[in-house]
Amino acid sequence: MSSPSSHTILCISTPSQIASCLATYQELRPHLIDEQQFVLQIEHQQKQDGFRLNAISIGDEIVALVGYRIMTTTAWGKIVYIDDLVCKESHRGKGLGSQLLHFVDNFAKENGCKQVHLDSGYQRNAAHKVYLNNGYILGCHHFIKTLN
Template sequence: MSKSIRIANLSDLDGVLALYRELRPADPELEGQLAREKWSEIIDSAQMELIVADVEGDLASTCALGINLSIASGARPFGIIEHVVTAERHRRKGLSREVLEYAIDLAWDRGCYKVMLLSGEQLRGAHQLYKSVGFRDGIEKGFVIKP
């Protein structure tokens, strides 16, 4: 089995959209020119990276790393990881762990002083995964507001 963990490129749009449909099936479908424009913005951004696990040409897993600039903590940025998903057919192979580890290493390489991750309160299995790669709960408390 050929596998690579890498930063997404322009040709990965359809694969990432398919993964996001598994993650959030109720979301409106992003298509056509708008999808290509938004994807191009993400790929070209110095503040956003999408990491993918490519298994024999099939995008099997992904996570997004946002690099947030700051003048706190010695003007070091902080990272936020979101949208961690592995296709159902590829689960239980360690791919989520690999994309997360890649994202965390990338955040450290970019000088981040911390990396944060929010997860649905009920996703206990995912929480175990996050703890296994070094995330700890009980240090800070996350809050979310949605329109």
């Protein structure tokens, strides 16, 4: 396993940088198909919600990324919420996810946040292990209701 600080973390902000993340994003969000729509969606989230996207590349390939934002809630106050954390299957087990989690932890501290939150599908056991090994706890259940 690589040490958690062995790769440079990139700030993703331009349309071409965002587009370069699509293949990696698709491993977590396979419904994201259209590159132009993907870029527009991320740009909208960046402008609307202060969404940040950081990534690790090996060569010219984005192999891991994290998308997150600062938010304030009545329950927890000012927090960072991680929307997406994904590592390409071919690069899992190398500490890249942990490196990105540490990066977000530091961002949260620097911005006066006391906690970092995320949701994870119940079936993502390998991801849960990474979160637990990085100090996350199972804090609540997240309920969803689809509206027609």
